Amino acid sequence: MPLDPLSQLTEKLTAFRDDRDWKQFHNPKDLAIALSIEAAELQEIFLWKKPEEVSGTVSKKRVQIEEEVADIASYLLLLCHEMGIDLNKAVSSKIEKNAAKYPVEKAKGTHAKYDEL
Amino acid sequence: MPLDPLSQLTEKLTAFRDDRDWKQFHNPKDLAIALSIEAAELQEIFLWKKPEEVSGTVSKKRVQIEEEVADIASYLLLLCHEMGIDLNKAVSSKIEKNAAKYPVEKAKGTHAKYDEL
C-alpha cells in the first residue's frame, strides 16, 4: 500500500535531514523555536498592509508565501515525527474539542474568545 | 476516489468554520497572526527547560503539545485553502530548493545558516 501524502513528505524531510546529519539538532524545543521563526517570516509579508492591500500582496508574493508555508509545515512534520504524533488524528480530535468550546449558537459570527462568549 | 488526508482535514476545518460563519475573519494576514500565536504557545511548553528536561516535558505535556500542533496545522491548512496552495507540492519543492542551498558536503553536521556555510 502506498504511503499517504503526509507520511511521504515526512520521509522526504527525514531523508534530507539525515543526509546532513541534522537529527542531533532537532529536539522538540528547537523545532518549536524554528517553527515560530518561520511563522514570523510569514507574518512579515503582511506587516503594515491594510485589509484592502492583502489580496494584492497575496498575488505579488505568492512564491515567498508558499515557501514560508512549506517551512512551517516541514518543522511541524519533523516535530510530529520526533514525538510520534499522528497529525491527522491530532487535528481531528482538536476540531471536536473546539466544537465543544465554541458551540455554534454562541460562536456564530463573532471572533470573541471562548472565555468571553 | 476518496479524498487524501490533507483534503479531508481541510474539509472538516472549513465545515467547522462555516458553521460558525467565521470565513469573514480568515483573511491571510490574520491567519498568519493566529498561526504565529499558536506557535508561541507551543514554544511556551519548553520555556526555561534545559535539554535534559525536554524529554520529560514531552511525556508530561503530550496532550497539550498535540493540541498546539493541531492548532498550528489547522491555521496552516486554512491558509492554504484560502490561497489555493497545494501544501504537498509546496513542501516538496521547498525541499529541492533547500537541497541547493544546503549542499550535503558543506552542510553536514553543522547548524550554520546557508549564508555562513
Add this chain to the structure above:
Amino acid sequence: MPLDPLSQLTEKLTAFRDDRDWKQFHNPKDLAIALSIEAAELQEIFLWKKPEEVSGTVSKKRVQIEEEVADIASYLLLLCHEMGIDLNKAVSSKIEKNAAKYPVEKAKGTHAKYDEL
C-alpha cells in the same frame, strides 16, 4: 546621583529574580524565547480585529495591553542586563543605521522594506 529610570527598573527586576533564585534560568536564549511568547500574547489581543475595531480594543483591553507591554519590557531589560547592553545607546545607534537604510526621499509615505525601495 539618582539612577535613571531604566536602571531603576532593571534593579527592581533583578531583585525580584534574585529573591526567587531565577537567575539560573535567565540565559539569553530562553530570555529571547520568553520575550517572543509575550509578544505573541500582545498580538493575540488584536487578532481578527479590523482596523476600525482596533481603537475600541485599545480602550477595552488597556489593562491587559499594559501588562503584556510590561512583560516584554521586563525580559528585554533582563536580557540587556545579562549581556551588558546599554539600551539607550543601542536604540540611538539603530536609529542612525535606519536613517541610512531608509533615506527620507525614498522612504517617505511607503511601507516598503529597504531592499524594495
Add this chain to the structure above:
Amino acid sequence: MPLDPLSQLTEKLTAFRDDRDWKQFHNPKDLAIALSIEAAELQEIFLWKKPEEVSGTVSKKRVQIEEEVADIASYLLLLCHEMGIDLNKAVSSKIEKNAAKYPVEKAKGTHAKYDEL
C-alpha cells in the same frame, strides 16, 4: 528639566517616523506584529544552539543582538507612545502583580508557571 532617557528615545523615534510620514502605518495591531517579528529575529540568533554554545554566540553576534534588541525596544516605545502608556509605571506595577502571583516561598528555584506552583 531635561527629558528622562525613555522620553528622549521616544522623541527620536517619533521624529524619525514623522520625517518619513510613517505614523499612518503605526496602529497598535501592526506595531504588535512588528514587535513580534523582531522578537523572532532575536530568537533566530540562538536557534539550534546548545546551552554551552550560547555564550560563544553572545560574543560573536553581539552587534546583531544589539540591533534586534533596539528594534524590539523601538516598536515597544512607539506602541507606548501611541497608547499613552507610561512604561516605567507599567513595569513597576507588573512586578508587584507578579510578586503576588509568584510568592518567594513557593516560586524559589523553580521555573513552574504560577498555576502549577
